[in-house]
Amino acid sequence: MTFFQAFNEIKSKYSNNDLVIYELVFYLSKSVKSKEDFINKRNDEIDFDFATLILFTNQYFVDKKPLGHIIKKTKFINLDLDIYDGILVPRNETELLCINTEKIINQIFSKQDKFNLVDLCCGTGNIAVYLKSKFNNANVFAVDINEIACVNTLHNSQKHNLSINVINGDYYDSIINNKLKFDVIVMNPPYVALNELDETMTKYENRISFINSDDPNEFYYKVIDNYEKLINNKNNFLMAFEISSTQKDILESYLKNKNLHYQFLKDYSSKWRSLFIWNSNKEIIF
DSSP: OBHHHHHHHHHHHOTTOHHHHHHHHHHHOSSOOSHHHHHHTTTSBOSSOHHHHHHHHHHHHTSOOOHHHHHSEEEETTEEEEOOTBSOOOOHHHHHHHHHHHHHHHHHSTTOSOEEEEEESOTTTHHHHHHHHHOTTEEEEEEESOHHHHHHHHHHHHHTTOOOEEEESOTTHHHHHTTOOBSEEEEOOOOOOGGGOOGGGGTTBOGGGTOOSSSTTHHHHHHHHTHHHHBSOTTSEEEEEEOOGGGHHHHHHHHTTSOOEEEEEEOTTSOEEEEEEEEOSSOOOO
C-alpha cells in the first residue's frame, strides 16, 4: 500500500479533517514528516503498520481522544511541545491569550531590564515556555498542583533551552508561602462549571484540568482579591486570565467595584475567552 492509498482509504471514512490524518501519518512514518515529503513519496510503500493508522484514527474520530495524546506532542503557536499522559493538551484559545499577553508586556515592560512572570496552573508549561521564549529578560515561574504537569513543564522548558522555575503546589498558597511577587500573572485555571462538564473531556485528561472547585470563579476571585500580595508594584502590573464565555458577565459585575483597569477579549470563535487586568501609566492598545 502506498502513502497515497493509505491516506485516501482513511479519508474515505473520515473526510472531515485531512490535517489530523496527515499528522498521524507524519507521526508513524520514519521518512514522511511533512506535506512536501508526502507529495514526493506519495507513490512509495508506507513504512508503518496500516492497522496502527486505523487504530489511531478511530481513537481520534470515534473515541474523541485528543490528537496530542495520540502522538504525544502538539504545536503551540510556533513551539513544539511534548504532552505527558493525562495532562491537558493546549487549546487554540490559549494561543490568543499568550499572543495578547505578549503585546501588552511589550507596552508595559519593554524598557525594564528584568521583570517577574508566573504561569499559574501551568499544565504542559505552554504559556510559561512561550512567554519565556519571547522575553529573555523575564524571570519566569510555573506553578501546578499536579506533579506530572510540573515534570511536563520542566521537560518542555529544557527542550527549548529555557530557564523556568517550576513549583509543584497550590496556585495561590505556593506563591504566598515562598514569598514570591510578580509583575505579570498569567492563569488558565480549571474553569468548566459542573453542569458544563462533559465526561468525554476527562477520559484522557485529568478532571482537575477542567474543574477543581465548586465555584469555577474561585480561582479568579482569589487572585484578584489578593493581587496586592502577589505583585511587585501596584502601579505597574498585568494579570491575564483565560475564562469561559459563560463567566464574562459574572466577572465583569465583580470587577466594577474593584477600581481596576480591565478588558475582555473574544477568541477565534467570537466567544469571550480572556480577561486582562492592569495598572500602568501607559495607555494599553489591544
